[in-house]
Structures are given as structure tokens and as C-alpha cells.
Amino acid sequence: MQFVKGGVLALGLITASGAAMAGNWVRDEGETSIGATVSYARANQFWDKNRTLVTSACGTHENIGLGLNAEYGLSYHYTMIAQAGLHQVSCGPNRVGGLGDVALGVRGRIDSMTNGKAWEVKLIVPGGYDAALPLRLGYGEVGLEAGAYFGPPFDAYDEDPYKPGYFPKLDSYWEYGGFTRVWTGAPAPEIAGHVRWKHALTDTWKVGPGANLHWTFGRGQPQFANLFGNRLAYTRSLKLGVEFSTLIGPRTSFHITPEATVWGENATKALALSVGFTKAFK
Numbered sequence: 702m703q704f705v706k707g708g709v710l711a712l713g714l715i716t717a718s719g720a721a722m723a724g725n726w727v728r729d730e731g732e733t734s735i736g737a738t739v740s741y742a743r744a745n746q747f748w749d750k751n752r753t754l755v756t757s758a759c760g761t762h763e764n765i766g767l768g769l770n771a772e773y774g775l776s777y778h779y780t781m782i783a784q785a786g787l788h789q790v791s792c793g794p795n796r797v798g799g800l801g802d803v804a805l806g807v808r809g810r811i812d813s814m815t816n817g818k819a820w821e822v823k824l825i826v827p828g829g830y831d832a833a834l835p836l837r838l839g840y841g842e843v844g845l846e847a848g849a850y851f852g853p854p855f856d857a858y859d860e861d862p863y864k865p866g867y868f869p870k871l872d873s874y875w876e877y878g879g880f881t882r883v884w885t886g887a888p889a890p891e892i893a894g895h896v897r898w899k900h901a902l903t904d905t906w907k908v909g910p911g912a913n914l915h916w917t918f919g920r921g922q923p924q925f926a927n928l929f930g931n932r933l934a935y936t937r938s939l940k941l942g943v944e945f946s947t948l949i950g951p952r953t954s955f956h957i958t959p960e961a962t963v964w965g966e967n968a969t970k971a972l973a974l975s976v977g978f979t980k981a982f983k
Contacts, residue, residue, distance in 0.1 A: 725819045725850035725878065727810050728774030731983055736770040738977030748965035759793030762969060766801075768977070772808075780808040782823065788838050800828035801838040804846070817854040821880070822847050840884060848880025873900045876909070888935060889919025897944065909944040913960075938968040952981040 728734060742764045745757050767787045774780050783805055789798035806823030810816065825844035832841025853874045879894030897911030917935040942960030949955045960973045 724772075724808065724821075725817055725852040725876065727778070727808055727816055727819050728772055728780040728981075729983065730774045730776050732774040732981060733983070734770075734772040734979060734981040736977060736979035738766075738768040738770075738975050740764075740766040740768065740973060740975040742766075742971045742973035744962075744969035744971035747969040748967065750967050752964075752966050754970060757792075757969075759795065762792045762971075763790070765789045770979075775807075778810050778813065782806045782808055782821065784823075785828065790836060790838065792836055795836045797830075797834055797836045797838060799830050799838060801830065802826065802840075802844075803828045806846070811849065815854045817852045818850070820847070820849045825882070840886075840888060842884040842886045844882055844884045846880050846882040848878060850876075850878030852876040871901075873898065875899075876911075888917055891915065891917045899944075906945065906947045909946065911942060911944065913940040913942070914938075915940075936966070936968045938962050938965040940973075942973075949978070954979045 743761065745761045746754055747757060748754055765788065769785050769787075771783045772780050783803075785803045786801045787799065788801050789796070791797075802825050804823045804825045806821055808819050808821045811818040811820055823846045825846060827839055827841050827843070830838040830841070832839075853871055853876075875896065875898055877894070877896040879892065882891045882893075884890075893913065893915045895911060895913045897909045899907050899909040902908050916937050919935055940960050940962050942958050944956055944958040946954060946956040955978050957976045958974070960975070962968065962971045
């Protein structure tokens with residue numbers, strides 16, 4: 702039962718410490734963007750180290766989160782990024798809540814002549830939670846993340862991409878990207894990537910089915926200690942979801958995204974829903 706119990710912690714640790722929000726758009730100089738996303742994830746089964754689906758030993762595992770994101774355009778080339786998340790994670794009778802990891806970083810243009818393609822570098826630090834607790838809100842380690850993200854070029858948009866009724870001129874387009882993340886301690890290095898196809902439903906609504914892959918290296922190597930003393934807590938998973946997004950006001954967008962984990966290794970079989978908004982202004 703060691704691996705059956707140990708794998709239960711993956712939902713809380715990975716979801717709380719975060720697939721951080723990322724973007725392919727560099728803000729104009731002096732432009733500010735703020736965003737918030739409320740999320741809920743629930744699971745009572747998981748895939749063990751042999752990728753066999755089993756029932757969680759502690760019952761239902763839940764994660765309620767509030768993700769916060771702020772961006773500021775430093776110049777034509779660079780945007781500053783700040784991200785944080787509040788979470789309440791439970792696994793049967795075990796429960797913990799508070800501030801998870803905090804990320805600070807910079808986004809820059811890959812192509813100096815156009816927007817829509819960007820790189821990111823972020824420093825991840827624990828948000829003050831007790832890393833010695835058996836159920837925690839992150840790895841309790843300092844991390845470094847580097848990635849690249851791609852979407853439609855600038856000329857695919859209206860002249861003012863934030864006006865009411867804003868919508869890319871393209872009926873359909875792709876967004877994709879990925880990152881690698883390393884830590885000062887356990888866990889082993891991670892990689893993650895996503896791809897999403899967006900399509901116009903109306904002048905203002907778009908739908909975006911997509912996939913997210915997360916992969917921790919170091920299978921079989923010691924990781925962090927968890928609730929059941931099992932240190933083999935790496936995780937690998939594939940999630941499928943559909944994003945519905947629209948404009949709800951000047952420079953203000955709204956999105957709702959249902960998502961399901963469809964494959965995993967030492968990962969929970971979770972269903973999740975997130976709802977959020979982003980507001981940009983100068």
C-alpha cells in the first residue's frame with residue numbers, strides 16, 4: 702500500500718505549486734494587466750507507479766484555489782510578471798490552506814519585429830507555508846522556470862486588441878508552448894507543455910480545446926517526504942480541457958475551463974474547473 706497511499710499527494714502538491722500562468726504576449730510600455738482565477742479540482746482515484754488506476758486510500762482529494770497574476774510593461778521588449786496562489790488542499794481528514802508558491806519573473810519578445818512569441822524566466826519561492834507538514838501547499842524549495850510560448854502574430858489582431866468586441870481576425874489559430882523547472886532540492890527537474898486550438902464561435906466568443914503534459918524526471922529517485930513516508934513522489938500526467946473565453950468590457954476578458962486528467966503515472970485522476978478574468982489598462 703505504500704505507493705497507493707503515497708501517490709494521493711500529487712494533486713495537492715502539483716496543483717498548488719502550480720502550472721503557473723504563462724503567455725505569449727508582451728505588454729506595451731507602461732501597460733498593466735491584472736488577473737484572477739478561481740479553481741476547483743477533485744479526485745478519488747489515481748494512477749500508481751505502474752500506471753494502474755487505483756482508489757485513493759484517504760478518500761476524496763480536493764484543491765480549491767485562487768490564482769493571482771499581475772504584469773507590467775517595462776518597455777517594448779520586456780514585461781514584468783508576478784504570480785501567487787491561495788489554496789485549500791484536503792485529503793480525507795487531512796487539510797491545509799494558505800499562500801502557496803510565489804513566482805516573480807520577466808517575459809521578453811522572441812521576435813523584436815512582432816508580438817505573439819515570447820520567452821519567460823521566473824523565480825519560484827515558497828509563500829511561507831510549513832514545508833514540514835505532511836500535506837503542504839508546495840515543494841518548499843526555491844525553483845527556477847524557463848519557457849517559451851507562441852500564438853498569433855500582431856497583425857492577426859484588430860488595431861486595438863482590447864476594445865469591446867476584440868477578436869483575432871483569424872477564424873482559427875494555435876497557441877502552444879512549454880517550460881522546464883528546476884529546484885534547489887527535491888523534486889527532480891520537471892518539464893511541461895501545452896497546445897491549444899482556438900476557434901471563433903461568434904464575434905466575441907472563442908472556444909479552445911487543448912492538452913497539457915507534465916513530466917517529472919528521476920523516477921525511482923528519492924524525492925520529498927510526504928504524508929505516508931513515501932519519497933517516490935514524482936508525477937507524470939496528461940490533461941485535456943476546453944477553454945471558453947470572451948470580452949466582458951473594455952480590455953477585460955473572461956474565461957471558463959473544464960479539464961480532466963486522462964492519463965498519469967503516480968498522478969491523480971482529477972476533474973477540475975477554473976473561472977477567471979483579466980483586465981488590462983494604461
